[in-house]
Amino acid sequence: MRLHRPHLSPAGIKQEELRRHNLSLLLRYVHLAGPTQRATLTARTGLNRSTIGALAADLANIAELVREEAPGVRSGAGRPSLVVVPETEHYQALAFDLGVDRIVGARVGLGGTMLSRKVVPLPPGDRNFESVVALTVTAARQLADEFGPRARCVGVGVAVPAVVRGTDGFVRFAPNLGWEQQPLGETLGAALVEALPGCSFDRAAVLVANDADLGALAEHTRGVARGHDDVVYLSGNVGVGAGVICGGRPLRGHGGYAGEAGHMIVNPAGQRCRCGARGCWETEVGIDAVLRAAGHEPGDGTTPRMVVADAQAGDQRARHALYEISRWLAVGVGNLVNLFNPELVIFGGELRELLEAVECDVVNMMGAGGLTMSREHVELVPSALGGDSPLFGAAELAFAPLLDDPLGVAATLPATGG
Amino acid sequence: MRLHRPHLSPAGIKQEELRRHNLSLLLRYVHLAGPTQRATLTARTGLNRSTIGALAADLANIAELVREEAPGVRSGAGRPSLVVVPETEHYQALAFDLGVDRIVGARVGLGGTMLSRKVVPLPPGDRNFESVVALTVTAARQLADEFGPRARCVGVGVAVPAVVRGTDGFVRFAPNLGWEQQPLGETLGAALVEALPGCSFDRAAVLVANDADLGALAEHTRGVARGHDDVVYLSGNVGVGAGVICGGRPLRGHGGYAGEAGHMIVNPAGQRCRCGARGCWETEVGIDAVLRAAGHEPGDGTTPRMVVADAQAGDQRARHALYEISRWLAVGVGNLVNLFNPELVIFGGELRELLEAVECDVVNMMGAGGLTMSREHVELVPSALGGDSPLFGAAELAFAPLLDDPLGVAATLPATGG
Numbered sequence: 131m132r133l134h135r136p137h138l139s140p141a142g143i144k145q146e147e148l149r150r151h152n153l154s155l156l157l158r159y160v161h162l163a164g165p166t167q168r169a170t171l172t173a174r175t176g177l178n179r180s181t182i183g184a185l186a187a188d189l190a191n192i193a194e195l196v197r198e199e200a201p202g203v204r205s206g207a208g209r210p211s212l213v214v215v216p217e218t219e220h221y222q223a224l225a226f227d228l229g230v231d232r233i234v235g236a237r238v239g240l241g242g243t244m245l246s247r248k249v250v251p252l253p254p255g256d257r258n259f260e261s262v263v264a265l266t267v268t269a270a271r272q273l274a275d276e277f278g279p280r281a282r283c284v285g286v287g288v289a290v291p292a293v294v295r296g297t298d299g300f301v302r303f304a305p306n307l308g309w310e311q312q313p314l315g316e317t318l319g320a321a322l323v324e325a326l327p328g329c330s331f332d333r334a335a336v337l338v339a340n341d342a343d344l345g346a347l348a349e350h351t352r353g354v355a356r357g358h359d360d361v362v363y364l365s366g367n368v369g370v371g372a373g374v375i376c377g378g379r380p381l382r383g384h385g386g387y388a389g390e391a392g393h394m395i396v397n398p399a400g401q402r403c404r405c406g407a408r409g410c411w412e413t414e415v416g417i418d419a420v421l422r423a424a425g426h427e428p429g430d431g432t433t434p435r436m437v438v439a440d441a442q443a444g445d446q447r448a449r450h451a452l453y454e455i456s457r458w459l460a461v462g463v464g465n466l467v468n469l470f471n472p473e474l475v476i477f478g479g480e481l482r483e484l485l486e487a488v489e490c491d492v493v494n495m496m497g498a499g500g501l502t503m504s505r506e507h508v509e510l511v512p513s514a515l516g517g518d519s520p521l522f523g524a525a526e527l528a529f530a531p532l533l534d535d536p537l538g539v540a541a542t543l544p545a546t547g548g
Numbered sequence: 549m550r551l552h553r554p555h556l557s558p559a560g561i562k563q564e565e566l567r568r569h570n571l572s573l574l575l576r577y578v579h580l581a582g583p584t585q586r587a588t589l590t591a592r593t594g595l596n597r598s599t600i601g602a603l604a605a606d607l608a609n610i611a612e613l614v615r616e617e618a619p620g621v622r623s624g625a626g627r628p629s630l631v632v633v634p635e636t637e638h639y640q641a642l643a644f645d646l647g648v649d650r651i652v653g654a655r656v657g658l659g660g661t662m663l664s665r666k667v668v669p670l671p672p673g674d675r676n677f678e679s680v681v682a683l684t685v686t687a688a689r690q691l692a693d694e695f696g697p698r699a700r701c702v703g704v705g706v707a708v709p710a711v712v713r714g715t716d717g718f719v720r721f722a723p724n725l726g727w728e729q730q731p732l733g734e735t736l737g738a739a740l741v742e743a744l745p746g747c748s749f750d751r752a753a754v755l756v757a758n759d760a761d762l763g764a765l766a767e768h769t770r771g772v773a774r775g776h777d778d779v780v781y782l783s784g785n786v787g788v789g790a791g792v793i794c795g796g797r798p799l800r801g802h803g804g805y806a807g808e809a810g811h812m813i814v815n816p817a818g819q820r821c822r823c824g825a826r827g828c829w830e831t832e833v834g835i836d837a838v839l840r841a842a843g844h845e846p847g848d849g850t851t852p853r854m855v856v857a858d859a860q861a862g863d864q865r866a867r868h869a870l871y872e873i874s875r876w877l878a879v880g881v882g883n884l885v886n887l888f889n890p891e892l893v894i895f896g897g898e899l900r901e902l903l904e905a906v907e908c909d910v911v912n913m914m915g916a917g918g919l920t921m922s923r924e925h926v927e928l929v930p931s932a933l934g935g936d937s938p939l940f941g942a943a944e945l946a947f948a949p950l951l952d953d954p955l956g957v958a959a960t961l962p963a964t965g966g
Contacts, residue, residue, distance in 0.1 A: 359802070372887075379794075382795060385921065385924070388778075388794075390922065393886050393919050395814060396816070399817060407882075461816065468809075468811050468812060501823050503803065
């Protein structure tokens with residue numbers, strides 16, 4: 131895991147903020163890197179040995195956020211350095227990924243371990259806002275029933291394929307769910323607080339964000355983009371969105387709406403998009419476009435993987451579909467590379483099923499003209515967390531307040547089975 | 549000026565870093581906000597009164613970076629709070645903006661005051677790398693001759709319309725200067741160290757960056773984007789580039805090449821660009837495109853301002869040119885708004901001459917279809933620093949090391965007139 135020096139930021143640091151900062155640093159380190167020897171923590175944080183010892187003891191004794199164990203294997207001479215282990219069972223988040231045809235829910239422990247996972251299919255054709263909220267609440271109740279007696283629920287994170295207001299999880303527009311202006315954060319927050327009284331979190335602990343942004347967060351913290359500071363994650367399903375990490379931090383924009391790459395106009399002579407504009411990138415590279423180009427009707431059960439298999443078996447229409455997709459991927463990915471100069475472009479969602487088949491063409495077409503500097507070091511890679519990137523990202527969203535202020539937030543969380 | 553809480557970053561903060569951080573905070577504050585009462589500094593930084601007093605005294609007494617003055621007007625009861633004033637004459641930067649037809653150089657003092665400014669036209673048709681370097685050195689020598697006896701030169705910042713490697717100012721590609729693979733940072737650094745022995749800086753103090761990135765930096769620190777965290781600055785001349793501020797920080801990208809908005813493909817059926825691709829945004833909205841659409845030949849002396857005047861006088865061809873530009877501005881600016889969700893899109897360079905004439909059409913066309921959330925709060929505004937945004941940004945680049953570590957860097961700088 132790479133470390134950064136602190137950014138000088140325009141606010142004075144007071145003595146009392148130091149301890150919280152350093153507790154946060156230590157807990158975040160083991161949350162992301164897993165069990166870590168004190169000696170390694172000393173080396174990686176730049177803090178001295180006795181400070182690390184005191185911080186770890188506080189996290190362990192005051193809030194049971196970590197425990198310290200003797201290492202399994204002694205390394206080198208001298209007294210073995212204790213291993214600081216995140217308490218996966220003690221602190222858990224509920225995470226949800228709301229898709230156009232199913233809800234996926236999970237219980238994720240501190241340290242990022244997925245403890246259980248549930249898939250709830252939506253009734254065919256029913257993407258009604260109230261139904262989705264109700265099914266999410268049912269799934270949350272089932273997941274919460276599995277909390278152990280010492281578990282504390284840090285909160286709930288929710289990924290949704292929508293333009294989401296950053297401050298309160300209000301869904302402005304989710305064309306592929308058919309939602310407009312839906313108060314998802316507030317509604318789900320209220321419903322979950324009522325449904326899960328044992329969890330004792332408040333509405334503010336139910337956090338909603340765009341699925342591509344959460345996919346990027348997950349891949350950056352514990353996936354293929356770990357250690358990379360400049361990354362574009364593409365969530366490619368029926369719609370296409372981008373989650374962007376710039377200089378190690380998520381790109382949000384003023385209202386939290388940044389990254390709408392699917393609605394970048396690349397073909398003014400192209401088709402009308404669900405958003406109302408003509409020639410949006412998602413009309414050319416969305417999964418429905420792939421299926422139609424290959425001669426299928428979206429919803430007939432054909433998957434992008436089948437199109438790839440058909441192409442490999444010699445089907446001309448499937449091959450042509452992949453060629454067309456490659457051409458438009460080259461235009462759009464090329465634009466994103468020129469704008470963001472990332473190290474990685476991660477293909478997430480169903481788009482990752484296509485990557486292997488189209489990568490070579492896309493890279494060649496991107497290199498055929500235009501600026502080349504930004505393209506020299508960029509790699510196109512599939513998401514490491516598979517289809518679960520947004521789900522893991524939702525868990526990270528829920529863990530964030532605890533990681534920012536470990537003892538402060540832990541003090542507000544009683545055990546759920548208490 | 550808005551303040552931010554420090555970002556928790558993955559590195560421990562040690563006691564000894566605190567003082568440097570706080571000195572940096574204080575100096576940066578007065579550098580950007582100008583003379584400021586101690587009481588205001590206390591309120592804005594969150595540091596207590598005695599800490600502010602001690603920090604200001606260190607900056608004043610150890611390095612003469614600031615001085616403290618009695619306020620002109622007493623505010624409220626009690627002892628008047630001293631005013632901390634940046635020492636403009638003591639610390640100066642040299643700044644250059646290399647254009648396709650002229651070099652602009654300036655001496656800028658701590659606090660951002662432009663102390664003198666020189667324009668050196670390039671010989672017609674001669675944009676040769678060596679000539680531009682030689683003319684820049686001559687201008688630098690003239691500017692340096694004006695340093696007062698107590699002035700210390702913090703370094704040199706250079707803006708160039710080019711794809712520039714972030715680490716060493718190597719120019720990868722400057723299509724409108726006709727340069728490729730030119731070691732501008734190294735060459736100019738060596739030449740200036742030799743030409744200005746009194747300045748005693750080393751090559752590393754000669755910093756080169758893309759002009760749009762520096763325009764964005766200047767508008768963000770002391771222009772129209774002050775207090776705005778999400779901003780796109782467009783440098784629109786023959787070429788078009790973007791400098792982007794995301795979450796209060798410059799977007800750089802992995803190699804420092806981010807923001808090449810001019811080479812975003814928006815019209816695959818369009819013209820071939822100097823970069824080799826077809827349909828780049830700058831082929832539609834670059835100044836040459838505007839002039840041609842209005843029936844002029846680039847280089848015939850016509851300016852965008854004249855096209856606007858012709859259109860206002862009823863010239864049909866000029867009106868059509870502005871309509872076409874509006875259409876393509878709407879596509880490209882719309883894409884940038886969808887991707888970055890900025891509060892401001894700043895029209896810099898010659899593009900600012902067009903803004904008033906096209907703003908209404910561009911805003912209407914952007915709103916005619918597509919996602920609207922990102923567009924609700926965005927404003928299109930001209931650069932506040934006029935054509936000098938990149939020049940002021942170059943000065944900020946040169947001041948950055950001093951602002952990061954005031955006493956450390958000041959200790960390495962003897963007075964030039966010593």
